[in-house]
Amino acid sequence: MLRKYIHILTIALFMQITAVNAGSTDNESLKNSGSETAADECFESASRVMFKINHGLDKAIFEPVAKGYRALPVPIRKGTGNAVDNLRSLLTLSNNVLQGEFERAGNNVARFAINSTVGILGIFDPATKLGFEDQGKEDFGQTLGKWGADSGCYFVLPILGPTTTRDVIGLVGNTFLDPVYHITHNSEVNAGIGNTNYSEHNYYYYRGTSAVDFRAKNIESFDSIEENSIDLYASLKSLYLQNRKQKIANSTSAVETQNDSDWEEIDSN
Amino acid sequence: MKKNFFIFVFLILIFSQKSFGYSSDPKQFITEIVNEAKKILVDTNTKEFKTIKLSEIALDTVDIKGVGYYSLGDYRKTLTDDEKKEYFILFEKYFLKSFTSRLTDYSDPKIEVISTEVLNSKYTIVKSKLLGTDKKPEVNIEWRVYTKNPDKPLIRDLIIEGLSLARTQKEEFASVIESNNGDISKLFSTLKEFVAK
Numbered sequence: 001m002l003r004k005y006i007h008i009l010t011i012a013l014f015m016q017i018t019a020v021n022a023g024s025t026d027n028e029s030l031k032n033s034g035s036e037t038a039a040d041e042c043f044e045s046a047s048r049v050m051f052k053i054n055h056g057l058d059k060a061i062f063e064p065v066a067k068g069y070r071a072l073p074v075p076i077r078k079g080t081g082n083a084v085d086n087l088r089s090l091l092t093l094s095n096n097v098l099q100g101e102f103e104r105a106g107n108n109v110a111r112f113a114i115n116s117t118v119g120i121l122g123i124f125d126p127a128t129k130l131g132f133e134d135q136g137k138e139d140f141g142q143t144l145g146k147w148g149a150d151s152g153c154y155f156v157l158p159i160l161g162p163t164t165t166r167d168v169i170g171l172v173g174n175t176f177l178d179p180v181y182h183i184t185h186n187s188e189v190n191a192g193i194g195n196t197n198y199s200e201h202n203y204y205y206y207r208g209t210s211a212v213d214f215r216a217k218n219i220e221s222f223d224s225i226e227e228n229s230i231d232l233y234a235s236l237k238s239l240y241l242q243n244r245k246q247k248i249a250n251s252t253s254a255v256e257t258q259n260d261s262d263w264e265e266i267d268s269n
Numbered sequence: 270m271k272k273n274f275f276i277f278v279f280l281i282l283i284f285s286q287k288s289f290g291y292s293s294d295p296k297q298f299i300t301e302i303v304n305e306a307k308k309i310l311v312d313t314n315t316k317e318f319k320t321i322k323l324s325e326i327a328l329d330t331v332d333i334k335g336v337g338y339y340s341l342g343d344y345r346k347t348l349t350d351d352e353k354k355e356y357f358i359l360f361e362k363y364f365l366k367s368f369t370s371r372l373t374d375y376s377d378p379k380i381e382v383i384s385t386e387v388l389n390s391k392y393t394i395v396k397s398k399l400l401g402t403d404k405k406p407e408v409n410i411e412w413r414v415y416t417k418n419p420d421k422p423l424i425r426d427l428i429i430e431g432l433s434l435a436r437t438q439k440e441e442f443a444s445v446i447e448s449n450n451g452d453i454s455k456l457f458s459t460l461k462e463f464v465a466k
Contacts, residue, residue: 074403217406220374228367230459234444238437246431252409254428255386255394258436263392263425266338267417 039154039164039241047156051233054161063222066215077216079123084210086115086122087180088137094177095138099146101250104135136250140177141170145248154237162240180206291330291422295393295414298422300382302330303397312376323369332415332423333364339425340439344446344453352453359457362464380410391417392425 041047069077089108096105111127111134118126128134144166145151152165163171175181184203215222229235242254249257292298309322327333337360338345348356379400386394393414401407413426413435426435442456449455 070404220405224371224374228370229441230463231441231444231448234441235437237444238440239432242432242436252431253394253411254431254433254436255388255411257431258433260388260392262342263339263413266335266425 039151039237041155042153043155047154048233050156050158051236054156054159055232057159062212062215063219066212066219069212070216070219077213080209081213081217082115082119082125083122084206084213085134086112086119087206088210090180091174091178092136092138094179095140095143098140098143098177099138101138104138107132107135136247138247139170140173141167141244142248144170144173145244151241151244154241162236164241164244167244293420293422295395295412295416295422296382296385298330298414299395299397299412299424302326302424303380303382306372307378307380310372310375310378316373319373320369323372324365327365327368330424331364331368332425333361335415335423335425336364336435336438337361339435340442342439342443344443348453355457359460359464363460366464391415393422394428 089112093105093108093112096102096108110132114127114130114132115122115125118124125134141164149166151167154162154164157163157168160171181203184200225235225239226232242258245257246252246254251257291301305326306323309319309326314322334357337357340360341348341356380397381400382395382397384396386396388394393416395412395414397410397412399408399410409430411428412424413428415423415425426433428434445456445459446453
């Protein structure tokens with residue numbers, strides 16, 4: 001297991017170094033449209049190819065699965081979404097603490113305790129009715145951003161899609177911080193307990209269900225972006241980077257996180 | 270004479286209705302647009318009807334020229350007068366197609382206009398919420414309203430869950446131009462293709 005982490009960290013560090021040195025390469029064009037949400041592209045040609053492959057996989061597999069999921073009765077979908085969100089809140093909690101957001105951490109502890117018990121393993125969400133509202137998800141990429149880490153290089157991963165160097169390091173960090181990952185991946189403990197419910201594949205069911213739930217909630221949005229884009233790759237890059245910036249700032253307003261000066265110059269009247 | 274006077278007054282009223290049909294208060298302005306759009310986006314209307322009516326609203330209430338300038342980024346400074354003319358004709362067609370296509374699939378949307386935030390004398394943000402349904406989650410929508418002329422506010426951007434449509438469009442345009450070594454005519458041909466499809 002430790003060896004696996006070292007391999008992943010080495011790759012992530014290599015990518016970070018590549019991002020730093022990206023300006024010196026001749027064969028990859030660095031794109032910067034002057035917007036603060038634009039990140040350097042280190043492997044744009046490769047990323048565009050990967051993007052096409054992912055898009056094909058989405059059309060062939062993920063979108064049909066999401067549509068099938070959406071055909072399920074509302075209470076089943078809602079309960080499934082709530083249950084995976086409840087498990088996901090443990091990763092959020094770890095990152096709340098690392099970011100020094102103790103009020104949010106307290107809110108998450110209360111939500112998890114109430115929803116896991118009264119809400120029957122998170123299927124229902126009585127915590128919201130009791131005033132403990134969902135305050136959004138956190139991950140280690142966001143924590144790194146909060147600590148001041150730059151996004152680094154933008155690229156596209158197989159299946160996982162758009163990311164940056166910081167967010168890839170965040171992905172590795174998530175495996176250290178997510179209690180669900182540890183419970184399902186600790187084979188010695190599992191052997192001791194003798195409980196197969198804690199086996200590794202359940203972690204991937206949970207992650208997969210979470211992804212399908214997200215995709216199903218956004219079928220129309222994806223279709224609309226696809227239909228109205230003149231460069232879908234660039235659109236999704238922009239949306240991804242804007243979204244990450246919002247999440248790091250814990251804000252839902254573009255006005256709070258984006259520089260408005262480029263609007264001030266526009267005088268059409 | 271009296272008849273001519275009445276016709277004259279009637280015409281004045283029609284024109285004034287067309288130019289100043291919406292409130293000058295940004296929150297009320299957005300509320301009126303939302304209400305008008307709701308009436309159009311009912312199931313009984315055809316997609317063609319919705320497209321025509323939404324285009325009329327957009328022409329009246331969106332600063333299409335301003336959004337067009339913004340979308341070009343720094344490239345707007347390099348355009349010749351002829352290129353500007355061509356660009357704005359193309360951009361308006363592109364914008365209306367893109368704008369109406371995003372909305373015509375919505376049926377009976379329920380939008381609540383919540384509050385406003387005055388940024389400065391030129392911009393006010395109007396905050397609203399598209400209520401969730403069984404299939405779609407609730408969505409926060411902010412409207413960037415250009416208030417330089419306080420009597421005639423105009424929309425310049427829609428910010429959906431913190432994601433700016435104008436910024437996304439600007440970065441998309443920049444990508445098309447930069448992928449073609451700064452050749453802006455490639456953007457024009459891409460816009461033409463989009464409008465024609």
